[in-house]
Amino acid sequence: xxxxxxxxxxxxxxxxxFDNCLERLFALLRIKSISADPGFAGDxxxxxxxxxxxxxxxxxxxxxxxxxxxxxxxxxSNSNTGSRPHVLFYGHYDVQPVDPLxxxxxxxxxxxxxxxxxxxxxxxxxGAEDDKGQLMTFVEACRAWVSVTGSLPLDVTIxxxxxxxxxxxxxxxxxxxxxxxxxxxxxxxxDTGMWDPNTPAITTSLRGLVYExxxxxxANRDLHSGIFGGGARxxxxxxxxxxxxxxxxxxxxxxxxxxxxxxxxxxxxLAQWKNLNLTPDTFLKPIGLSIPAGEKDRLLIEQVSSRPxxxxxxxxxxxxxEGSKTVIAAQASAKVSFRLVExxxxxxxxxxxxxxxxxxxxxxxxAEFIDHAYAPAIALDWTMKPLTAAKQAxxxxxxxxxxxxxxxxxxxxxADFKKTLGLDTVLVGFGLDDxxxxxxxxxxxxxxxxxxxxxxxxxxxxxxxxxx
Amino acid sequence: xxxxxxxxxxxxxxxxxFDNCLERLFALLRIKSISADPGFAGDxxxxxxxxxxxxxxxxxxxxxxxxxxxxxxxxxSNSNTGSRPHVLFYGHYDVQPVDPLxxxxxxxxxxxxxxxxxxxxxxxxxGAEDDKGQLMTFVEACRAWVSVTGSLPLDVTIxxxxxxxxxxxxxxxxxxxxxxxxxxxxxxxxDTGMWDPNTPAITTSLRGLVYExxxxxxANRDLHSGIFGGGARxxxxxxxxxxxxxxxxxxxxxxxxxxxxxxxxxxxxLAQWKNLNLTPDTFLKPIGLSIPAGEKDRLLIEQVSSRPxxxxxxxxxxxxxEGSKTVIAAQASAKVSFRLVExxxxxxxxxxxxxxxxxxxxxxxxAEFIDHAYAPAIALDWTMKPLTAAKQAxxxxxxxxxxxxxxxxxxxxxADFKKTLGLDTVLVGFGLDDxxxxxxxxxxxxxxxxxxxxxxxxxxxxxxxxxx
Numbered sequence: 050x051x052x053x054x055x056x057x058x059x060x061x062x063x064x065x066x067f068d069n070c071l072e073r074l075f076a077l078l079r080i081k082s083i084s085a086d087p088g089f090a091g092d093x094x095x096x097x098x099x100x101x102x103x104x105x106x107x108x109x110x111x112x113x114x115x116x117x118x119x120x121x122x123x124x125x126s127n128s129n130t131g132s133r134p135h136v137l138f139y140g141h142y143d144v145q146p147v148d149p150l151x152x153x154x155x156x157x158x159x160x161x162x163x164x165x166x167x168x169x170x171x172x173x174x175x176g177a178e179d180d181k182g183q184l185m186t187f188v189e190a191c192r193a194w195v196s197v198t199g200s201l202p203l204d205v206t207i208x209x210x211x212x213x214x215x216x217x218x219x220x221x222x223x224x225x226x227x228x229x230x231x232x233x234x235x236x237x238x239x240d241t242g243m244w245d246p247n248t249p250a251i252t253t254s255l256r257g258l259v260y261e262x263x264x265x266x267x268a269n270r271d272l273h274s275g276i277f278g279g280g281a282r283x284x285x286x287x288x289x290x291x292x293x294x295x296x297x298x299x300x301x302x303x304x305x306x307x308x309x310x311x312x313x314x315x316x317x318x319l320a321q322w323k324n325l326n327l328t329p330d331t332f333l334k335p336i337g338l339s340i341p342a343g344e345k346d347r348l349l350i351e352q353v354s355s356r357p358x359x360x361x362x363x364x365x366x367x368x369x370x371e372g373s374k375t376v377i378a379a380q381a382s383a384k385v386s387f388r389l390v391e392x393x394x395x396x397x398x399x400x401x402x403x404x405x406x407x408x409x410x411x412x413x414x415x416a417e418f419i420d421h422a423y424a425p426a427i428a429l430d431w432t433m434k435p436l437t438a439a440k441q442a443x444x445x446x447x448x449x450x451x452x453x454x455x456x457x458x459x460x461x462x463x464a465d466f467k468k469t470l471g472l473d474t475v476l477v478g479f480g481l482d483d484x485x486x487x488x489x490x491x492x493x494x495x496x497x498x499x500x501x502x503x504x505x506x507x508x509x510x511x512x513x514x515x516x517x
Numbered sequence: 518x519x520x521x522x523x524x525x526x527x528x529x530x531x532x533x534x535f536d537n538c539l540e541r542l543f544a545l546l547r548i549k550s551i552s553a554d555p556g557f558a559g560d561x562x563x564x565x566x567x568x569x570x571x572x573x574x575x576x577x578x579x580x581x582x583x584x585x586x587x588x589x590x591x592x593x594s595n596s597n598t599g600s601r602p603h604v605l606f607y608g609h610y611d612v613q614p615v616d617p618l619x620x621x622x623x624x625x626x627x628x629x630x631x632x633x634x635x636x637x638x639x640x641x642x643x644g645a646e647d648d649k650g651q652l653m654t655f656v657e658a659c660r661a662w663v664s665v666t667g668s669l670p671l672d673v674t675i676x677x678x679x680x681x682x683x684x685x686x687x688x689x690x691x692x693x694x695x696x697x698x699x700x701x702x703x704x705x706x707x708d709t710g711m712w713d714p715n716t717p718a719i720t721t722s723l724r725g726l727v728y729e730x731x732x733x734x735x736a737n738r739d740l741h742s743g744i745f746g747g748g749a750r751x752x753x754x755x756x757x758x759x760x761x762x763x764x765x766x767x768x769x770x771x772x773x774x775x776x777x778x779x780x781x782x783x784x785x786x787l788a789q790w791k792n793l794n795l796t797p798d799t800f801l802k803p804i805g806l807s808i809p810a811g812e813k814d815r816l817l818i819e820q821v822s823s824r825p826x827x828x829x830x831x832x833x834x835x836x837x838x839e840g841s842k843t844v845i846a847a848q849a850s851a852k853v854s855f856r857l858v859e860x861x862x863x864x865x866x867x868x869x870x871x872x873x874x875x876x877x878x879x880x881x882x883x884a885e886f887i888d889h890a891y892a893p894a895i896a897l898d899w900t901m902k903p904l905t906a907a908k909q910a911x912x913x914x915x916x917x918x919x920x921x922x923x924x925x926x927x928x929x930x931x932a933d934f935k936k937t938l939g940l941d942t943v944l945v946g947f948g949l950d951d952x953x954x955x956x957x958x959x960x961x962x963x964x965x966x967x968x969x970x971x972x973x974x975x976x977x978x979x980x981x982x983x984x985x
Contacts, residue, residue, distance in 0.1 A: 085840030146838055152738070209858040215840045242744075256743065260841045269805030270620070271956035275724065275926025276710075278856050279826035281804060285831055285851075286764065293761025296754065336749060337737030339881040343747040358747035360843050361754055367831035368852060370614055372553030372683045373519050373728045373889035375927075376830050376855055376955050384836060385754075386843055413807040421841035458743025459843075487844050488739035 050200035052513040059506045062193045067499055070189045071162070071172070072102065074498065075141070078160040078174040078180050084119055084143035093119040093211045096142045104188060105206060107195050111207075114227075118219035119143060119211030123230055126191075130198035132330045134515050135204035137233035137472065139462060140184025141213035142238065144176035145487045151255040152489035162495060169246070170495035179486040180325040182240040182493035182503070183478055184209060190505035198289075202513035206233055210462075216260065216422030216463060226467050235435040235512070236466045239505070241456055241478035249443040249504065251436060252476040254297065256357070257389030257426035258459035259398050262419035263288070263406055264382040272377040282414055284381040291409045292383060295359050300344040302359045304389075310392030314355055320348045335483060345451075356453040358388040384421070388457060395423035414485045424461030431475065438515050441477050442507035446500060477508065520670035520981040534969055538657045539630070539640070541571065542966065545610070546628040546642040552587055552611035552683045561587040561679045563950060564610045568677060569613035572656060575663050577675065582695075586687030587679030593886075596668035603672035604700035605940065607930060608652025608708065609681035612644035613955045620777040620957035622926040630963060633747035636961035637714070649842045650705040650961035651742055651946055651969070652677060670981035674701060674971035678930075678947060681708075684728065685930060687883050692937050703903040703980070704934045707973075709924055709946035710749035717911040717919040717972065719904060721942040724825070725857030726927035730851040730887035731874055750848040750882055753834040759877045760851060763827050768812040768820075770827045770855075772873045777858030782823055788817045791840050803951065809943050822923040826856040851887070862904070863891035892929030895923050897941065906983050907943050911926065914968060945976065 063070070083089040097113045097120045104124045105111040111124035122142070131133070143402070147157040154159065157272055160174035187207075194201050208231065210220040224231070229353060241252040267284040268277075294370035297303050311473075314322070327350040330341050343352030366375035366381025375511070387398055403418055410416045464474045465493035479497035480486065531538070550564035551557040559903025565581045566589045566792050572592045573579040579592035590610070597603070620825040623629065628642035640650060656674075666929040676699065678688040692699070708721040735752040736745075766773050782790070797807050811820030820826070834844035855866055869884055878884045897904070899921055911919035924944075934940045947965035948954065 051535075058740070087837060087843065122687065132840075134896045145842055145844075146836065146840075148836070148838065149739075176555060205805070214842075219540050222787070232533070237717045258843070260840070260843070267806065270958075271957045272619075272804060273926070274826075274828045274830060274854060275856065275924070276950055277821060278854075278925060279799065279816050279888040280809050280821040282808070283828050286760070289757040289760040289829065289832070290764075291761070292754070292757040293759070296758075315878055331667070333749065333881075336745070338735065338750055338880075340750070340879060341748050342750040342879070349748050351833040353745060353748040356747055358742075360742045360746045360845055361757065361835065362742060362754050362842060363835035363837045363846070364849065365828065365833050365837040368614070368616070370554060370616065373730070373852060373854070374613055374682075374830060374955060375828075376613075377828055378831070381832065384841060386742060386746075386841070388743065410555050411808060411810070413801075413805075443712055456743070457746060482744055485738065486744075487741045487842060490738075506590065 052510040054196050055202070055512045056507060059193045059353055060196045060503050061157070061190065062197045063502050063506060066193065070502060071452060071498070074172070074185045075160045077185065078176055081158050082143050082211065083146050084144050084515045085213050085280065089235060090119065093143060093213070094404060096298070097122055097211055100142055100209060101373065107191050107203050108200070116219040116223040119218060121211060122207065122209040125200050129204040133203045135206070135233040137208060137231055138187050138234045138356050139208050139238045140187065140235055141180045141210045144179065144212050145209045145214050146173050149483060149489065154249050154490055171492040172498060173490060173492045175491050177493065177494040180213065180240050180479045180483040182498055185237050185497060186209065186479065186501035187237070187505045189502040190509060193502070193506055194509060202509055206231060213462070215440055223373040224465055228470055231470050233472060234387070236472045237464065237476040238460060238461055238476050239478050241476045242480035242482065243497070244349065244452045244454060246445065248449050249447045250338045250454045251451060252456045252478070253429045253431050253453045254391070254455040255427040255457050255463060256457050257393065257395055257424050258386060258461065259389065259395050259402070260421035261385040261399065261402060262384045264380055264417045266380045266412055267375065267414045268379050271379050273327045273413060274375040274377050277377055281377055282353050282411055283377050284414060287410060288366065288381045288383055288413055289360065291406055292385070299346070299383065300342065301359070302347055304401050306375060306401050307398065310394070311357060311390055314351065322348065325350060350442055353457045353484055355390060357390050357393055358386065360461055361385050384469070388459065391426045391428050393426065395425050399423055422461070424459055427463045433473055434474050434515055435507055435512055437507045437509040439477055442511040443477065443504055444450055446504045446507050477504070479504070518661070520978040523666050523670070524978045527661045527665045528971055530665045530969050531974060534661065538599055538970060539602055539966070542640070542650060542653045543628045545653065546644055547626055549626050550679065551614050552680050553572065553614050556589065560819060561611060565590055565679060566718060568610055574674060576660050576816050584687040587681065588654070589691055590675070590677040592675040594669050594673045597844065598923060599671040599672070601671045603674070603678060603701040604697055604705045604980060605674045606655050607706045608655065608677045609648045609756050610652070610677055611645065611679045611682050612649070613682050615643050617957065622958055628944055638968060639960040640963060641960045643959050645959050645961040646948050646952040648681065650707055650966055651948065654947065654966060654969035655705070655707050657970040657975045659978060660756050661970070661974055662977060673698060681930070690931050692818055696937055699938050701940060704940045704942040704944055708928055709944045710948035710950065710963070712920045712922060713966070714915050714949055715888065715915065716828060717915045718922045719908055719911070719919060720924045720946070721897045721899050721921045722859070722923040723894050723895040723928050724925050725861065725863055726854060726929065727857065727863050727870070727891045728854040728889035729867065729870060730850060731854050732848055732885045733878065733882055734848045734885065735882045736845065736847050742843040742845050745845055749845055750879055751845050752845060752882060754850045755878060756834065757804050759874055760829055760836065760853070764975040767814070768810065770825070774867045774869050775825065775866065778862070780827060780860055782819065789892055791818065793818060796919055821925045823858060825858050825861055828854055830854050854946060856927065857894045859894045859896050861894065863893050867891055877961050888930070893932055894925055895931045901941055902983055903980055904943050906962060907976045907977040909946055911945065911972055912981040914975050916973045945972070947972070
């Protein structure tokens with residue numbers, strides 16, 4: 050009996066067991082696995098142990114493996130034969146910090162299903178989408194297959210890391226040192242979005258990322274602005290003068306060489322995108338804005354998916370409490386990130402940014418840099434067989450043609466899979482633009498979670514049929 | 518017997534009692550009377566009660582009086598006759614916040630005398646100088662007079678407020694409503710500095726202050742920079758673009774009309790100042806800097822005392838914790854202050870700043886402003902009799918000619934005394950540039966405290982002899 054013919058009982062099982070799927074997701078969401086904050090390192094370990102134990106119940110040999118940072122989970126199905134198509138599934142159990150906490154409507158680690166203003170049922174918690182909700186769609190699909198058929202329809206390795214949100218610095222060396230464990234035909238990643246709540250999508254291009262922190266140091270201590278104001282260098286002024294000229298009045302980034310190698314979209318893609326109706330009204334109005342902030346000579350859809358960007362993600366210096374303090378700070382700092390597109394070299398961009406800053410720092414001040422992440426942009430082959438198979442499975446589940454789309458986000462691991470393991474990746478996910486990932490009140494649509502599980506059940510069947 | 522002939526026993530008494538003077542100062546320094554932070558309102562009340570009780574022991578009728586904010590202390594000597602010269606002494610018991618706490622070498626509210634690197638004995642604590650140490654020099658001088666002679670040599674009213682560090686917003690109405698309580702011939706304020714550790718000074722000009730907080734609001738929530746980056750307005754970018762152009766490449770402030778009414782120094786004063794040897798080497802090198810940061814066509818001494826300035830005292834927005842977060846914040850804010858000189862109207866400057874910001878805010882963002890303080894600059898009459906008397910007393914105590922100097926700092930209450938009570942003020946203080954006021958490791962030289970008390974004892978005698 051082919052995998053496809055076994056599919057309907059598997060899908061029925063998912064529907065019947067859905068309340069339990071949700072309870073298992075909630076158990077994972079309750080763990081405060083914030084990778085950026087060393088204070089939560091213990092919680093990261095708890096999340097890894099918890100997930101490995103759960104996956105082990107699906108007839109996997111599941112191990113929590115140390116890295117130089119938070120641990121990773123490596124799990125291989127006991128039903129692997131070595132002669133069937135083999136998929137390597139990747140997700141991450143770590144989540145973003147929760148601040149500003151006061152903007153959450155409920156505690157971020159106490160998940161609940163609530164009704165959205167427009168009637169949609171949504172799961173609210175930090176990590177509800179990114180990436181605990183998404184990775185559990187795959188785990189639950191495996192559970193349903195094992196539960197109904199006693200095994201999986203193809204060979205499966207599951208790899209889950211704990212440092213995606215902080216740049217995977219320790220995970221990539223781990224991948225290199227253990228690559229024999231990750232032999233497969235294709236990688237599957239569930240960390241991307243749909244086109245809209247009814248239209249599934251496979252992401253075929255991803256922006257790269259350079260994430261820098263810059264610290265400007267001036268006097269050797271905080272100063273009183275009455276005594277020293279006017280004569281002593283103010284590091285916040287130095288910092289704002291530099292950051293303030295990173296973009297010109299037309300929205301172009303002013304760092305010399307920043308756009309080197311950036312290509313225009315092929316005219317046929319641009320024509321397609323023009324029809325997608327991504328406008329200020331559909332895209333910016335829901336978030337309270339109305340004017341595209343990027344390059345004035347580009348479409349909004351280009352600004353957010355095919356053009357490189359520069360954003361200041363955080364800034365701090367001086368007195369930031371209530372009231373006033375007439376202080377000149379000793380230092381000020383900012384976190385600055387660049388989304389990169391195909392053709393841009395992250396290390397060149399990083400060097401150009403650092404030079405841009407250093408040139409503008411007065412001689413009696415200094416600039417120090419902290420490297421948080423760098424990764425090139427990714428463009429996947431739109432015609433590879435696993436992608437075509439997954440596209441058909443998604444189209445079947447959602448009863449609507451799955452789109453191949455570009456994402457403005459960065460998933461650096463995709464480049465590492467290609468470079469280290471020689472694997473292409475299929476990026477399937479069920480996130481929506483209004484999921485508030487990395488923000489207060491992160492959510493995942495209940496429909497995304499439910500039909501996401503069903504989608505993976507179908508994709509596993511479709512990939513099992515694929516010739517090796 | 519004239520007041521002057523009684524002086525020597527009073528000075529001797531101060532020397533003999535100095536250890537107790539210090540212990541009383543320490544008791545005051547232990548109280549965490551931070552006015553900016555509502556969490557310390559109780560401590561402010563404790564400080565007021567403590568000081569009033571102490572002053573009452575000097576044969577004063579001392580009351581803690583409510584204001585719309587932190588309470589004030591009003592104390593009148595029971596030896597007041599109504600027929601002698603009458604001084605109104607002003608100080609403040611509130612202190613600045615202590616952050617960043619990790620830069621303090623010891624807990625800020627556990628005062629101790631330590632030895633400075635260069636051998637000076639210093640009192641280290643928040644408020645050691647500003648203004649607890651300074652106001653206690655006056656209180657201890659009164660104590661010595663009462664202890665030795667049974668009374669004070671002239672009529673004295675003491676007025677101590679608890680909101681100087683947050684702009685005295687509630688204190689000024691209190692002053693107006695109770696002005697009958699403050700009839701006097703002259704006001705004395707101890708909240709300024711010496712020229713150097715061996716040269717006493719009376720401050721005859723003070724810069725004014727406009728202190729604004731600006732909040733830039735963009736999207737209605739924090740956004741993921743992968744999804745929205747490039748298309749959605751970043752409020753940190755908006756803010757840094759505006760703050761970055763407040764000063765041009767020559768150090769001039771670019772707000773239209775900012776310099777309206779500002780006069781150049783009289784040539785004879787400028788010539789005097791050139792001789793004072795305030796250079797990058799003497800003034801900036803001790804704080805780790807070397808290049809004057811203000812208007813390039815002005816002397817450093819002008820930049821810090823006679824020219825108006827603009828400083829960014831604090832800035833915050835987005836993710837400022839450890840590590841990285843790819844967020845576009847919903848808002849960002851900065852605290853911006855201007856030191857003003859004679860001829861500048863604080864309300865006009867405030868309006869011009871707000872207009873400057875609003876003009877540069879994109880239409881789909883907003884700017885909100887919080888007014889923290891505004892006060893005009895002050896120029897006192899260099900020739901008034903109490904000032905001349907005080908100058909001679911200081912010269913006698915320090916055995917070095919007291920200088921009349923301009924201060925870059927702002928003490929708005931001086932304008933309020935003139936406007937509300939019709940009183941001129943004599944500004945005598947014993948602070949030093951390296952006192953770290955408003956900074957970690959605030960200190961007051963033990964010599965400043967000791968000779969400061971002796972100086973006030975002499976000034977009281979000198980003013981008592983002054984014809985009414």
